[in-house]
Amino acid sequence: MYQQLEARLKSREPVLLDGAMGTELVRRGVRWRKHGLLTDADSVQRLHEEYLAAGADVMRTNTFQLNPRIYLNVFRNRQHMRHIGAPGLEDLTPRLLRTSVRVARQARANAGREKQAAIAGVLAPLEHCFRPDLAPAFEQASAEQLELARVFAEEGADLLLAESMNTIAEARAVAEAARTVGLPVWISFVIGPEGELLSREPLAQAIAEVEKLGAQAVLVNCAPPAEIGRALAKVKVATRLPYGGFAHIGKFSPPSWKFEFFPQFTETENWPPERYASEAQRWREEGATILGGCCGTTPAHIAAVNTSLHARREGARSA
Amino acid sequence: MSYQAIGKKLGAGETVILDGAIGTEILRRNVTWADHQLASRPEFVRGIHEDYIRAGADVISTNSFQLCRRALYNHFRDEAHRRQIGATDLDDRADKLLAASVRLAIEARERAAAGRPVAVAAAITTLEWCFRPDLAPSPGQAKREYREIFEVVQDAGADLVLLETLNSIPEARAALEVAKSLGLPCWTSFVCDERGRLFTGETMAEMVAALEPLGVDAILLNCAPPGDINAGMKELLPYARVATGAYPHIGRFDPPEWVFTDEYPPARYLQVALSWQQMGARILGGCCGTTPDHIAALAGLRQKTGRA
Numbered sequence: 256m257y258q259q260l261e262a263r264l265k266s267r268e269p270v271l272l273d274g275a276m277g278t279e280l281v282r283r284g285v286r287w288r289k290h291g292l293l294t295d296a297d298s299v300q301r302l303h304e305e306y307l308a309a310g311a312d313v314m315r316t317n318t319f320q321l322n323p324r325i326y327l328n329v330f331r332n333r334q335h336m337r338h339i340g341a342p343g344l345e346d347l348t349p350r351l352l353r354t355s356v357r358v359a360r361q362a363r364a365n366a367g368r369e370k371q372a373a374i375a376g377v378l379a380p381l382e383h384c385f386r387p388d389l390a391p392a393f394e395q396a397s398a399e400q401l402e403l404a405r406v407f408a409e410e411g412a413d414l415l416l417a418e419s420m421n422t423i424a425e426a427r428a429v430a431e432a433a434r435t436v437g438l439p440v441w442i443s444f445v446i447g448p449e450g451e452l453l454s455r456e457p458l459a460q461a462i463a464e465v466e467k468l469g470a471q472a473v474l475v476n477c478a479p480p481a482e483i484g485r486a487l488a489k490v491k492v493a494t495r496l497p498y499g500g501f502a503h504i505g506k507f508s509p510p511s512w513k514f515e516f517f518p519q520f521t522e523t524e525n526w527p528p529e530r531y532a533s534e535a536q537r538w539r540e541e542g543a544t545i546l547g548g549c550c551g552t553t554p555a556h557i558a559a560v561n562t563s564l565h566a567r568r569e570g571a572r573s574a
Numbered sequence: 575m576s577y578q579a580i581g582k583k584l585g586a587g588e589t590v591i592l593d594g595a596i597g598t599e600i601l602r603r604n605v606t607w608a609d610h611q612l613a614s615r616p617e618f619v620r621g622i623h624e625d626y627i628r629a630g631a632d633v634i635s636t637n638s639f640q641l642c643r644r645a646l647y648n649h650f651r652d653e654a655h656r657r658q659i660g661a662t663d664l665d666d667r668a669d670k671l672l673a674a675s676v677r678l679a680i681e682a683r684e685r686a687a688a689g690r691p692v693a694v695a696a697a698i699t700t701l702e703w704c705f706r707p708d709l710a711p712s713p714g715q716a717k718r719e720y721r722e723i724f725e726v727v728q729d730a731g732a733d734l735v736l737l738e739t740l741n742s743i744p745e746a747r748a749a750l751e752v753a754k755s756l757g758l759p760c761w762t763s764f765v766c767d768e769r770g771r772l773f774t775g776e777t778m779a780e781m782v783a784a785l786e787p788l789g790v791d792a793i794l795l796n797c798a799p800p801g802d803i804n805a806g807m808k809e810l811l812p813y814a815r816v817a818t819g820a821y822p823h824i825g826r827f828d829p830p831e832w833v834f835t836d837e838y839p840p841a842r843y844l845q846v847a848l849s850w851q852q853m854g855a856r857i858l859g860g861c862c863g864t865t866p867d868h869i870a871a872l873a874g875l876r877q878k879t880g881r882a
Binding site: 286287288325326328329330331335338339340341342344383385386387388447448449453477478479482503506507508509510511512513514515521522 | 606607609610640641642645646648649650651654655657658659660661662664667668671702703705706767768773798799823826827828829830831833
């Protein structure tokens with residue numbers, strides 16, 4: 256499956272990612288617990304199907320920021336978790352990761368796209384994606400990311416997509432983990448207000464490091480569209496790898512609790528699908544080939560990007 | 575000030591009933607908890623307060639657990655990042671919701687107390703996560719942030735502050751000093767472990783020695799299973815001279831939600847509360863997992879003398 260995708264990337268054809276899972280599930284009224292994978296797997300599957308119908312070539316598992324730390328962090332320690340926590344919390348993460356791949360695979364089968372759409376196992380920073388100061392050291396991150404990557408490999412994900420990576424060290428840890436489990440990996444960085452990684456480390460250096468470790472594509476995500484556009488101009492001169500981006504739209508509206516990343520973005524109405532698609536079209540014209548949507552985007556946004564990419568291709572052909 | 579009636583009861587050795595859980599009760603009634611539901615479903619929150627008042631609570635606590643500016647800001651790298659991608663109302667969202675939480679409790683009292691004295695306690699916890707004393711800010715920083723919070727709830731009309739699920743003496747002391755400087759009655763409630771110690775390892779004796787001289791109005795234990803609370807009460811009661819109390823959680827924490835179990839139905843819950851009353855505790859209520867039925871079961875304890 257991945258070979259097809261690789262061939263398209265090599266020939267600089269565009270590849271369409273899907274849009275947001277978490278924010279869209281919450282917008283649809285899914286109660287955010289266990290990423291909806293236990294209580295609302297049918298809603299998750301339906302959303303995957305809608306993204307496929309919108310034209311997505313890559314389906315991202317609904318596993319952003321899903322790792323054992325998000326549960327352990329809200330207890331005093333492991334012993335306290337066993338003492339007052341729900342049964343099964345310790346083994347919950349691999350179970351949810353496996354479910355996420357199965358749900359995506361079922362959606363792909365229902366859409367009859369087994370031969371065309373790839374399933375990307377989504378990895379993310381182990382601590383809060385917007386808090387690079389909390390990131391574990393490289394060795395620790397390597398060990399934990401490897402465990403997650405291994406589950407995706409066992410479940411038959413076609414590739415890994417590390418999203419919203421906020422430090423170079425953790426991005427390297429993911430790239431190495433992917434190599435160890437034998438899966439291709441795309442690495443995407445969250446862009447801070449300075450236009451570099453959220454950690455303030457230079458984007459160009461981050462790209463060089465993961466390229467060395469065998470990343471097959473680099474992306475930028477989880478910043479507003481204009482900033483993704485500016486970051487892509489930097490990516491363009493920093494790498495010869497295929498590259499791309501997926502912006503969030505609207506404003507992050509966090510919960511007043513400490514639990515895991517809570518996917519709620521408001522004010523997304525300022526970015527109707529056509530406006531987002533015209534922004535993505537500009538990225539395409541600048542040489543980005545992997546395009547999709549981050550928090551706040553919906554199947555309608557992906558469909559609009561798809562339409563605009565096709566229009567461009569048709570136009571190129573008739574010219 | 576509705577605290578006077580409560581303070582008088584405690585002074586006379588009478589038992590005071592605190593309400594039960596609000597966060598988990600919201601979940602149990604099948605509503606998500608994301609923004610405390612203060613803005614989106616205020617009548618729903620007020621209804622739960624009313625149910626607790628009708629069940630017999632003398633003190634109701636606001637739906638404001640962990641509601642503070644820091645909890646919202648922690649989701650961002652820093653101010654520049656918050657301005658870049660954050661919702662535009664974050665600067666004053668916590669204050670507005672805090673004030674709303676007090677207002678809703680006061681409204682519930684007006685609708686349901688039927689002339690009975692009921693005090694509204696602003697429920698405030700640690701500034702960082704309640705089970706993680708390692709994350710606590712410095713006492714100086716904590717004082718600045720607690721002052722902001724307490725001023726909001728005082729202006730909104732809270733009768734006392736209930737500092738709950740505290741995990742360390744330094745943060746408790748910082749918060750208590752601020753509350754007292756504002757003239758607010760203040761109960762401090764701590765989470766404890768199976769040995770009856772605070773999560774920092776500090777002892778009940780050390781905690782009592784630190785807080786009583788500062789004028790704490792009552793010391794309680796909460797947010798641990800009944801067995802752990804029992805261990806804590808045994809450690810606490812020999813030292814405390816102020817009124818003491820307990821409100822354990824029942825069920826299991828299933829982040830970000832809760833598993834309700836039938837291990838402690840109201841009748842059994844009453845039995846453990848009664849045992850603490852007999853040991854000397856005078857404030858009894860419920861933490862996560864408890865319901866108005868549990869509080870209704872406790873209401874009869876008010877009539878018991880049960881002196882230790």
